[in-house]
Amino acid sequence: MAYHALYRKWRPIVFDDVIGQSHITNTLKNEINSSRIAHAYLFTGTRGTGKTSTAKILSRAVNCPSSTDGNPCNECEVCKAIMNETCLDVQEIDAASNTGVDNIRDIISQVQYIPSMGKYKVFIIDEVHMLSKGAFNALLKTLEEPPAHVIFILATTEVQQIPATILSRCQRFDFKTISISDIVSNIQKILNGEGINADFDALEYVAYLGDGSMRDSLSILDQCLAFKENDLTLSDVVDVVGAVDDKILYEFASDVANCDTESALRRFNDCVNSGKNFDNIAKGLLSVFREIIMYKINKDNFSVSKLKRGYLESCADSFAIESLVNCINILSECIAQFKTFSSQRVLCECTLIRLTTPSLNTDIDSALSRLSALENKVSAIANGSVKISVSNTAPVQNSSVDDEIPLPEPPGEDASYDAPPAFDEPASNSAQTPPSPSEGYEKIVSNWSEVMSHIMTSGKLSLYTTLFTAKPSVSGNELTIHVDDPDKKHSVSEPANIAAIKDALLSLFALDVKVTVTTESSSQGVDSEDIFANLGAMEKKFPGNFKLD
Numbered sequence: 001m002a003y004h005a006l007y008r009k010w011r012p013i014v015f016d017d018v019i020g021q022s023h024i025t026n027t028l029k030n031e032i033n034s035s036r037i038a039h040a041y042l043f044t045g046t047r048g049t050g051k052t053s054t055a056k057i058l059s060r061a062v063n064c065p066s067s068t069d070g071n072p073c074n075e076c077e078v079c080k081a082i083m084n085e086t087c088l089d090v091q092e093i094d095a096a097s098n099t100g101v102d103n104i105r106d107i108i109s110q111v112q113y114i115p116s117m118g119k120y121k122v123f124i125i126d127e128v129h130m131l132s133k134g135a136f137n138a139l140l141k142t143l144e145e146p147p148a149h150v151i152f153i154l155a156t157t158e159v160q161q162i163p164a165t166i167l168s169r170c171q172r173f174d175f176k177t178i179s180i181s182d183i184v185s186n187i188q189k190i191l192n193g194e195g196i197n198a199d200f201d202a203l204e205y206v207a208y209l210g211d212g213s214m215r216d217s218l219s220i221l222d223q224c225l226a227f228k229e230n231d232l233t234l235s236d237v238v239d240v241v242g243a244v245d246d247k248i249l250y251e252f253a254s255d256v257a258n259c260d261t262e263s264a265l266r267r268f269n270d271c272v273n274s275g276k277n278f279d280n281i282a283k284g285l286l287s288v289f290r291e292i293i294m295y296k297i298n299k300d301n302f303s304v305s306k307l308k309r310g311y312l313e314s315c316a317d318s319f320a321i322e323s324l325v326n327c328i329n330i331l332s333e334c335i336a337q338f339k340t341f342s343s344q345r346v347l348c349e350c351t352l353i354r355l356t357t358p359s360l361n362t363d364i365d366s367a368l369s370r371l372s373a374l375e376n377k378v379s380a381i382a383n384g385s386v387k388i389s390v391s392n393t394a395p396v397q398n399s400s401v402d403d404e405i406p407l408p409e410p411p412g413e414d415a416s417y418d419a420p421p422a423f424d425e426p427a428s429n430s431a432q433t434p435p436s437p438s439e440g441y442e443k444i445v446s447n448w449s450e451v452m453s454h455i456m457t458s459g460k461l462s463l464y465t466t467l468f469t470a471k472p473s474v475s476g477n478e479l480t481i482h483v484d485d486p487d488k489k490h491s492v493s494e495p496a497n498i499a500a501i502k503d504a505l506l507s508l509f510a511l512d513v514k515v516t517v518t519t520e521s522s523s524q525g526v527d528s529e530d531i532f533a534n535l536g537a538m539e540k541k542f543p544g545n546f547k548l549d
């Protein structure tokens, strides 16, 4: 027996079987029940969402003499003739291969004749955006004054390419991408009909790969069933499509969160050795970072498999949105370079090094992303949701030399200044060589990153952020802080903030300093290198500690 693709075999034949588009099929059924049928319809939406199937059902429903509740009976002579494509009243034109004026004139010449079997002549024009300008013009005349027995159904994935004059003559229906749960339940129904078993995880993964398209999901399922006829598992699907397992991709994400370059490169090597191609690894990782962003933005309405939701839950808090956007930028650059770069392997490895070593990226986006990641970590520590080990010199992984530091108290409104700093040891270099007061006030400018560290670790997060781009200058015993705008000046000048800065200067340099804030620019001060040095010092203080379960 000839094998029929699942998509063709299980194409919906009544409106009620069209998945995920009830907003459209209910309207069409109502129109048919009340005989208020339009003369031109435009079906738009991404591929595989049911546009052509709905058009075919509509072409029968309007012609079927014994339709029930707007659905065609599919049993009568007319329905059968249309289904067998022997009825001349219904014509399907693929505009992708019939783009010219002559093709449209050909249609128009048939419009004047009355239908031979049913009530309506139906012209379904698929991929209508492919028509030439001349062809659209020819079509427009007929759409303006169509004979009463003619219905046009235009279908397109690219509605923005359709001329406004055409759009305004059509009743438009937007087909939605189909949710994973809708696709899974439909696939399950089809497999039950075929007597085939498959794990739920496998079906969820097929639906995920189908990306909202029923046709694509069923094509992937066909491919999997060609490989294994029954008892399909998740790992079968992963093997067939050559994808990288989600678990591995999320482990890569955890390497990025932990800045663990060694682990990421080892994982990459394992993937390559097990036959995964570079493109699938990079694109898979890109889609993981996209998923984490979408999940963070709209946790409850994010359509995702149960398994993946578990991964997302365990890692979403480890990333700030800025870091994720930065990761996506880096991966997009990598994917764009695949065609021109001589070694895809080297390109992927460099990309993983960039992702896991934020200090290599010195543009402002990366700086913001790193700052944001730090803020996340410090807030998590401050509100007690995360425990970290703080180390002055040791690498992150080497926990034996780390000192467990008790959690700082959450900073109160005003209490933060009076409270002893939670992390009262200064960063390593100043700990080894404590500055003496005799070294003078210039010390403040050259050790500004120490001052910033002190402010951050004492829990004054918003002051730290505001001062991030500020520049200090010193004259006599007076420190002037140069900020970009009046708002920042106002904020830094608040007594509690001035007190926090003075406190930092007193503890670090034993200097009692007069502090003023100005919006005037400074000739002295920090440049971008200092900003990155400052970030680097802070990141060492707050190493990542996120692990995927």
Ligand SMILES: [Zn+2]
Pocket (backbone or CB within 6 Å): 064, 065, 066, 067, 072, 073, 074, 075, 076, 077, 078, 079, 080
């Ligand atoms: Zn019928």
